Amino acid sequence: MIVVGAGPVGLALAAELALGGVSVRVLERRDSPDPAMRAQSINVPTAEALDRRGLLPALERIQRETLGVAGFRFTGHFAGMPLDPGLVDWADPELAAHTAVEGARMIPQPRLEELLAGHAERLGVHVRRGVEVTALEDTGSGVVVGTNTGSLRAGWVVGCDGGHSTVRRLAGIPFPGTDPEITGYQAVVDMADPEKLADGWSWSPQGVYRYGPQPGRVATVEFDGGPADRSAPVTLADVQSSLRRVSGTDVTLTGLRAAPTRWSDNTRQAATYRSGRVFLAGDAAHVHPPFGGQGLNLGVGDAVNLGWKLAAVASGRAREALLDTYDAERRPVGAWVLDWTRAQIGVLRGDPKSGALRGVLADLLGTRDGTTYAVKQIAGVTQRVSLPGAHPWTGRYVPDVLLSDGTRLSDHAHEGGFLLLDRTAGAVFGELAAGRARVVRDDGAGVAGALVRPDGVVVWASDTTDPVGLEPALRQWAGSDLLSYR
Numbered sequence: 007m008i009v010v011g012a013g014p015v016g017l018a019l020a021a022e023l024a025l026g027g028v029s030v031r032v033l034e035r036r037d038s039p040d041p042a043m044r045a046q047s048i049n050v051p052t053a054e055a056l057d058r059r060g061l062l063p064a065l066e067r068i069q070r071e072t073l074g075v076a077g078f079r080f081t082g083h084f085a086g087m088p089l090d091p092g093l094v095d096w097a098d099p100e101l102a103a104h105t106a107v108e109g110a111r112m113i114p115q116p117r118l119e120e121l122l123a124g125h126a127e128r129l130g131v132h133v134r135r136g137v138e139v140t141a142l143e144d145t146g147s148g149v150v151v152g153t154n155t156g157s158l159r160a161g162w163v164v165g166c167d168g169g170h171s172t173v174r175r176l177a178g179i180p181f182p183g184t185d186p187e188i189t190g191y192q193a194v195v196d197m198a199d200p201e202k203l204a205d206g207w208s209w210s211p212q213g214v215y216r217y218g219p220q221p222g223r224v225a226t227v228e229f230d231g232g233p234a235d236r237s238a239p240v241t242l243a244d245v246q247s248s249l250r251r252v253s254g255t256d257v258t259l260t261g262l263r264a265a266p267t268r269w270s271d272n273t274r275q276a277a278t279y280r281s282g283r284v285f286l287a288g289d290a291a292h293v294h295p296p297f298g299g300q301g302l303n304l305g306v307g308d309a310v311n312l313g314w315k316l317a318a319v320a321s322g323r324a325r326e327a328l329l330d331t332y333d334a335e336r337r338p339v340g341a342w343v344l345d346w347t348r349a350q351i352g353v354l355r356g357d358p359k360s361g362a363l364r365g366v367l368a369d370l371l372g373t374r375d376g377t378t379y380a381v382k383q384i385a386g387v388t389q390r391v392s393l394p395g396a397h398p399w400t401g402r403y404v405p406d407v408l409l410s411d412g413t414r415l416s417d418h419a420h421e422g423g424f425l426l427l428d429r430t431a432g433a434v435f436g437e438l439a440a441g442r443a444r445v446v447r448d449d450g451a452g453v454a455g456a457l458v459r460p461d462g463v464v465v466w467a468s469d470t471t472d473p474v475g476l477e478p479a480l481r482q483w484a485g486s487d488l489l490s491y492r
């Protein structure tokens with residue numbers, strides 16, 4: 007198995023593949039990890055995916071070190087309109103069901119990549135740096151991968167090689183979407199005169215800027231038709247010029263504390279996430295502006311969805327048709343994120359009509375229902391896979407389950423594989439699932455049983471001791487009978 011790209015998505019996917027028992031090589035063209043300042047907000051599904059692999063304590067430590075805050079209720083913003091934590095209905099069932107990871111929601115991307123790299127390495131993943139993929143040939147029974155250091159063969163290849171994906175281009179997968187209108191910069195800088203900037207988000211006819219929340223962190227947005235040269239290096243002078251234009255000040259930046267980034271609102275989704283033996287995940291499959299901090303989260307969601315499926319098929323434990331569920335389950339989530347970010351570009355513009363729209367939205371987001379709606383979307387707690395079954399857990403990421411022995415259900419997921427929560431007195435569900443899922447017995451109250459996929463999605467749940475539906479779910483997802491995918 008070859009994964010192209012050692013960004014957060016490639017690393018997360020490689021770890022899941024290794025956990026699923028397949029040998030993985032990660033090819034990365036960079037000689038060293040990317041120090042650029044990009045993602046910071048981690049949504050609930052991402053934090054829970056890492057929690058299931060035993061990484062929650064490390065995530066909490068990184069958040070404490072970098073933010074100085076252990077647990078806090080992350081809300082985020084919509085198009086620069088902050089979402090007031092005091093207005094959120096935290097008792098909302100979808101929010102209240104997922105609170106175990108509250109101390110792990112703001113992690114700088116380079117630190118997350120470091121954590122994922124260590125995790126993947128412990129699972130036996132080898133990252134080969136300085137290797138750039140330049141050619142691909144899908145032979146039908148495998149893939150020949152051409153690189154600057156020679157050719158390699160693999161059964162399957164996953165392109166996790168970012169928005170400009172070479173794998174996507176070589177596989178001939180179209181990337182339709184909408185063209186950029188903006189250029190944005192983000193940097194952490196030293197400033198001679200920070201008092202010239204207002205804290206938070208500020209609008210002007212030239213664009214938008216944000217100052218904070220950490221000292222020196224600045225971001226700008228200008229509606230200039232997008233960057234003229236997307237590959238040109240980003241300099242302190244670029245960030246200063248943009249900040250001066252949008253803030254209308256002569257603020258002076260004296261140094262960079264972290265590698266700056268430039269982005270646009272180029273918004274596209276791959277026409278398919280799979281072509282034969284080649285898959286796409288992360289930014290290679292979808293790009294969009296970073297508003298609301300969704301891209302890395304979306305990509306990690308792809309990785310954990312694809313990882314166990316591809317491992318099961320590659321090692322002969324499942325039929326190939328299982329792989330079709332990857333595109334079917336992840337494309338709708340990607341399409342939603344693209345629209346969530348496009349909508350924010352619409353209200354960020356400096357023109358009077360967008361300003362009026364911003365006013366209407368600010369009123370709506372100033373209500374308890376409006377804020378709660380937006381916070382739930384950003385947190386990812388409303389995401390679901392369309393699956394048969396009437397139980398409210400079915401198709402959702404499994405909520406926090408505290409067991410009577412003091413452990414949590416996710417503590418039992420570190421080794422990957424399927425989990426079966428069984429709270430029946432006679433271990434009715436566990437007997438059925440033996441050999442197909444790790445059975446977690448509990449005598450606590452609440453849901454009587456649930457079958458959870460390695461990516462945290464519940465495929466069957468029951469409030470009673472009646473096992474109806476469990477055997478078909480086991481056979482479809484965790485057993486050898488995968489004919490139902492056809």
Ligand SMILES: Cc1cc2nc3c(=O)[nH]c(=O)nc-3n(C[C@H](O)[C@H](O)[C@H](O)COP(=O)(O)OP(=O)(O)OC[C@H]3O[C@@H](n4cnc5c(N)ncnc54)[C@H](O)[C@@H]3O)c2cc1C
Pocket residue numbers: 010011012013014015016033034035036040043044045046047048115137138139140166167168169171172173192267268269287288289290296298299300301302303304305
């Ligand atoms: C300013 C900014 C803020 C952001 N904030 C957030 C946020 O708060 N939350 C969030 O979820 N997301 C955020 N994002 C988005 C997030 O950074 C990306 O979605 C994420 O990095 C995508 O990860 P990836 O692994 O798919 O791709 P990348 O991180 O781009 O990694 C791709 C890797 O592939 C390698 N590669 C490329 N081509 C080849 C090749 N031919 N051969 C070998 N290797 C190759 C690259 O060197 C790179 O290491 C932000 C982005 C920006 C720009």
